[in-house]
Each structure stands twice: as C-alpha cells, then as structure tokens.
Amino acid sequence: MKSAVVTFPASNCDRDMFVALEKITGKTPHHIWHQDSEIPDVDLIALPGGFSFGDYLRCGAMAARSPTIRAIREHADRGGYVIGVCNGFQVLTEMGLLPGALMRNASLKFVCKTVHLKVENADSVFTNQYKQGQVIDIPVAHHDGNYFADDETLAELEDTGRIAFRYVNKQGEATANANPNGSQHNIAGIMNKRGNILGMMPHPERLIEDAQGGTDGRGFFESIMNKIN
C-alpha cells in the first residue's frame, strides 16, 4: 500500500502517523507539505493530528484552505482513500468532505486518556480487520472533539452504517460516562457516503506496539491494507 502523510504548520502527529504506516505497511510513506499543489500517486492520504495553524481561527479551518487541499480533494473524488485523525478529522469537516463539526469538549478541557471504542461497522475499508461490535482501546487527546451534526445528518449516518466508531464503556454500552467530549450519539469516527473517507478523533497510530500499551490501533491500518492488496 502506498501512502502519504500531510504536514500543515503545527501538525504534530505527522511523524507518529508516518511511523505507524511505515511499520505496518512495510513501505515508507511520502511526505506532503501543505503548499504542495502536486501530490504523489498513492492509495491513502493521511491527515494527522496536531494544531494546524495553531487552531487559531477554528480547528482545521485554515488547513482546509491550504494549496494542497485541491489535490487531496481530487484524490478523494477519484475514490482514493483519505483518513483524518484528530486535527485531520477537523480538517475533513472543514473541507466539507465529512458532515458535521467538532466543537469544544463539553468539559471545556483538553482530554488525554485511553477510551473504549465500539466498532460499529466492521464492513468498511477502515474497519474490516475488526469484528462487528468489538470493543477496542484507543487514546484520545484533544480539546475540540465534541461531534455535532443536525438530526437529519445523524439519522443518515446511523441508517447508512457510516458511524465507524463510538465511545463506549468496557461492556460496549454508549453511556454518557463513556463519552469523553460530549459528542452526539457518542460518535468517535465517521465515514463519507462513498466509504473512502474516514475521520476520527482517537489516535490509532499511538497504539500499534505492545510497548505503547497495546496494539488495538493496528487493525485500522491493516483494514485499509487489506482493501488495497
């Protein structure tokens, strides 16, 4: 699988994403700088976490207007895969590639901890190596991960299997206590209609080796590889 990681000014999980993709795919990913209008021909483009442009306007808003965005959009339009993790998810919503918005956490505080996620749809490009309903542990680290969309959009996401991951407790129940940021329907990650774009707040790239405390993040990357190879 050929992949590329985009770096915006103050992206800060770009190296982590790069390392995870390299370790799991066995191939060195490409770098894309936010001003590159030409991008390499790859299967997957990853928008990493961080604080692009300092999150000073609205998280992801300025990155979504970078020179490289047009090329990423074209890649997506061709059916190429795109993932956005954390700040990357925020960029995808600001680009309009995914519906809804990510608001300030309900606690109004940054939250960094490992949460339980339920795989809501194990039949997607991004989740096929997990079991349907499987509960996995993945860390979150964000200030603005409170997913919001109007009722119609939420109903559509629910009805069409586009919710990839939901915050749950150990038993797999989507309770208020299990929700780290106040997201509607405990939504942690969603896909577009076509199923080639995914955004999620938790960081699968941080949990791919035992030394990091677990390997639950690997399945995410292995799912995409499985679709390519």
Added chain:
Amino acid sequence: MTDTIWNNNPEITDELVKEHGLTSDERVLMEKILGRTPTLTELGIFSVMWSEHCSYKSSKLHLKTLPTKAPWVIHGPGENAGVIDIGDGQAAIFKMESHNHPSYIEPYQGAATGVGGILRDVFTMGARPIANMNALRFGRPEHRKTRHLLSGVVEGIGGYGNCVGVPTVGGETNFHPSYDGNILVNAMAVGLADQDKIFLSAAAGVGNPVIYVGSKTGRDGIHGATMASAEFTEDSEEKRPTVQVGDPFTEKLLIEACLELMSTDMVVAIQDMGAAGLTSSSVEMASGGGVGFTLNLDMVPQREEHMTPYEMMLSESQERMLVVLKPDRVKEAEAIFRKWDLDFAVIGEITDTGNLTLMWQGEVVADIPTQPLADNSPEYDRPWVKTEPPAVIDPESVAAPNDLGETLLKMVGSANLSSREWIWQQYDHQVMADTIQLPGGDAAVVRVHDTDKALAISTDCTPRYCYADPFEGGKQAVAETWRNVTAVGAEPMAITDCLNFGNPERPDIMGQFVGAIDGLREACTVLNYPVISGNVSLYNETNGTGIHPTPAIGGVGLLKDSSKMVTIAPKHEGDVILLVGETTGHIGCTQYLSIIEGREEGAPPPVDLELEKKNGDFVRAQIQNGNVTACHDISDGGLFVALAEMAMASGMGINISLDNGDIPMHAYGFGEDQARYIISTSPANADKILSAADKDNISITKIGTVGGTSLDVQDAFTISITELLDAHGSWMPHYMANET
C-alpha cells in the same frame, strides 16, 4: 561614543538607578566598567544582567560547590541546558527552570511561557524536545486563589505543550500554606540530539552576520527578570503587563525551522532569547566567544510602533532566537525560515571590539564591554544562619488512630496524596508515540525514538523536610529522584535543579539555601549523580513571608533495554511482595502527622546515602535481571500508601502480614523511612531475590502476596480496591468543581 548619545537621554539619577534594582555599590561598579555615566539603555541592560534572576549574585558562591562532572557528562552548567552521553553517539539534553512570579500574576500565560522557555533552552542546543515534566506547588486548597491558580497553570502547561507536540509525561503537585502568596511553577524539558550536532552559544568569527529569527519584538515582558528578583507586595498584580504572552504555534514552527537549520553546517552559534531577551542573548553570545556585537536596532522586527532601544533590549517577547551564521549562508538560512513563515532579519555582525554596540536611527545608544558585564557581575556572600534541626519524634508519643483502614482512606484521599489524573488528563502525554510509562508511576519513561533505549524522568522534592532540616531535605530530594528512576529499572545519570527559596537577604532564608546546597552536594557525590543544569528562584516571598525551601530536582536515568522496564502495578495473582530496606517507624515530618494529626513537627527522616545506593543498586539489578514484576519506592505516606498505590494501579488485591515488633503499627505503616522499595515477583524468583539479598547483605522481608480484590493487612485493616480508588480519585475533581 558620539556626543549625540547624550541628547535624548534622561539624567541618570540615584533614584532612577534604584528603580532599576541596582544598589549604589553596583552603580559604582557599572560606571567603572563603562568609564562614564550609562545611557538609559545601558542602565536597563545592566539592570537586567545584574538582576538576581540573570546574575545569580546571591547564589553562585554556593552553586560552585555542587558536583557537575562525570565521565558521561558532555556539558554541565553554563550552557542553555546540560548534556549527557546516552551511548551510540546520542545525547540527552535537559534542564528545569522556574516561572513562579509570572504564574502567580497570570497563571495561564505564566505557566505556558515557562514551558516555552524551557523548550527553547533545549532545542537551542540542537535537541528535539521529547518530554516535558513539571513540579508545581500551590497554597492550601482553602485559599481563595488556589483553585484559580491550579486551573490556570494546568491549562497553560497543557495549552502550550499540547500544541507544540511534546508530551507532558509527569510531574508532581503539592499544596501547602507556605505557597499561599507565591506558587511555584517549575518546568523541565528533555531533548535528544546526536553528540556531533550539539550547538553552543559562544559566538565566533569577526564579520559573521547576527540573525534574529522567530516572532516580532513587542513591549511585553519588559522587566520580567527584575520582577522575578524582588518580593511580592499587595500591589504585585499591577505587574501583570510584565508577564509575557506565549504563542505555541510559533514555537512549534521555530522548533522545526531551527532543527532544519541545525541539520546543515551553517550555524556558528545560537541562543534563545529568554529572560532579558535580546540583552542576555547577545551579551552571553559575545562574552562567551570573547567577541563584540554591533547590532542595528532599526532592523529588529517590531510588533509595535515607536519602540525605543530601551524597550527593544528589555522586551521578553517569546519565541525568538539569535543566530550567528557562517558568512555567505544568509540566503540559504533565510529560505528555511521563510518556509516556516517566521521572521528573519540580519540585525548585526560580530566585531573584534569585545563590546556590545547598539545603533539606532544612526546613533550609538549603548556601547558596553561584554566581558566585564557578564563576568564581573556582583557576587555576594550573604550572611546566613544554620537552620537548627528539630528533635526526633518518638513514634510511641504519637497516639494510634482508632481505625487504621479509615486512616489510610483519609490519607489517599487527601489533597497531597490523591490522584493527579485530573491534571495529567489535560496534558497530551502520548504524542510522539514513545511514552512507555504514563503519568502516575514512579518515573515517566520515554523511548529514545527508533532504538531499544529509553529515558526515565522524575521530579521530586519534599519541602516540609527541607523546612525542618534543609540539609537532610536537600539530600532527600536528590535521593528520591534517584530512587524513582531506579524503581522503573533505569540507571540514574544526572540531575537538573530548580532551587526555589525566599528572600536571600534574610540570614535564616540564606541559611536554608546553604543547608540545602550542602545536602544536594553530598547526595550527588555519594550517588555519583551530578548536577548538569539548573536555575535559582529567590525572593519567593509575599509581605515578608517566605515559601518552604523547595529545591526541586529533576532526575534522568537511562534504560539501555526498555523492555526491562517495570511499573508499580503487580502483574500476576500469587506473586510475592517483598519489602526492601529498614523500617523504623520514622513519624516526624510525615504526611501522616500532617494529615491526621494536623502537625508539622519533628526531624525529617534521615537519608543514609550509602544505604540508599546499596538498596537501589540491588533493586535495579534485580529488575534488569528480569526477576521483578513490579516495583514502587516508598515515599510520602509510607508503606501503607505505597501498597495502596500498587493495588490501585493493578486492580489486584494485596495481602500483607507485617512483623512490626515494638513499633506501633501506625508508625510502621505510615512512617517515612528512606531507602525503601516494595517489589513484586513470582514465587520462584522470590527465592532468587532473597538469596541474592542475603549475599549482598540487603535488608529484605517477604511481607505478602498478590491476590483478591482488597488491600488486606493482617491485624490492621481490609479495604476493597474500589473504596481506595474512590477515595484516591475523587478529591481533585470534587475540589476543582468546588464541591469540597
């Protein structure tokens, strides 16, 4: 000097000199160096360079006595940060620094810029920062400001560290009334570099260009260093404009741009603009290299209009660096900074005069010999009186509590021993994906990227010990970091110290300082654990009341094989619990006495450094042999609190039976004797460890086993882990929600 210099210059009156914090003797020294009366700009420059904060004038006499050398020390104190050899041509670079005064006045920005400043100290030397730590002290929880200060400081640390993408992996937070009027915010950063890519600040090469990069210069932070060199009074909050404002986004760009620049061979010298901004960076670079600097202040990127030379030289605007480049490399270097959208300006060049010469609007506004300015700064042997250590408290004299179990719950649910999860959840502690021991253990552990190595980091100090007996307290602060680094299996390498004290002009406070330094020196010497960097923060006083002496220590250790690391959480039912070290039931100065009896009395536990070394070396060897499944050092709260922490971390019960002999159980269980560890091990390995201990003459006792769902101490108490977790986890969230 041209005549024009005097035209727009106010008369330098005694009053003006005094307002700048210089004594009349210091004025005489200044005018001797200059050979004339200073200009206003020069007065400002002397004022900040000779402030306590920048000159260490009260402390340097004593600091010189600390051990700073070892075969693995590459650069000790004197550089932006200390550097140690961690093998394979790699180096760890670290330092801890205080940002106390600004954080009290404006907690968010004070703490945020504290993190920014310490990060710059580390990446200035060519290191990529890989971990942030901190040591925080607040006033008593009931104080009207504590909640606001805690909340602001934590948000500020998180706001900055999270954005720059350096994990904040741990630290310590205490509450005590002595900090009601002066909180302590000590930030530590650890970075990683190749030994052949370490950059220093000494400038060289007459004619080489001097470059300014980073953010523009504004009027923020003028006199910050002077503020940090005086006591607080009621009107100190009027000093809010002297607090700088941080921009972590620019810092992140600056880190990337500087590291990109330093990966080339263009840089001759580089220095961040920290306290006293452009002044201290240019003076240190020039005096360090024995050269002069001519700077054209009209070229300094400015955020505000009509800034005077005085303001530009004293501004503490953040996220700025000064770089000396090789000739003819300016264009190449500029391209890097333009790529990262940062200011880049050639503002001067190196001269052979030895002077810092400042030009502005065609006039010379300052012309100071840098060597005497930096090296002949005042040095004081301040009078001091020794702190007389209090008498040792007999454990028999402290009444037993009615219920030891209730007592333990009260202890683990107290302000000082409860969980800090509320704090560390606001810090991104996993970015960079190399954090392998999360906050909450004895030491944080981060991998050296792409290797099997890891660094263990711990910040420690027990100020109530230091107040009772600065010498023993100073020893203990060093010993505790050494023990914490040991308890994860790492080899302790070196420390950074952040010495927070009251007004050094008071002999009792100076006595605390001298006592603590004596303790630090002894501990560092015996443990072969040198001081490689540090910072002194004096005048932590409000209206004549000083803080508890707080020599915060940041210790760093190396794990050559990170897979050998252990945590405080036992792993398997049936594992054996061993207690290493002697328990005498030392009750004086303990958390028990403070929390349960409301008394802060008695001598602190003595630190036997030889025993510390013997026990620690034994424990580390057992961890590295793979015989140990979990390890925890015993510190605040004693044996019972340490056992409770292990049970809570693992979720597994522990069953203990103690032979306390003549010692009352509450003193045995809550006493704070030093040089002790609890380890868990498989039954088979327990025998190996016991016989090794016997051979090495180590005091070790089998005290129990892992299993069940409670912490059960025979003839004392049985408490479920759920109850412990509830007590331990609820204090801080409830307090911060204003529910306590």
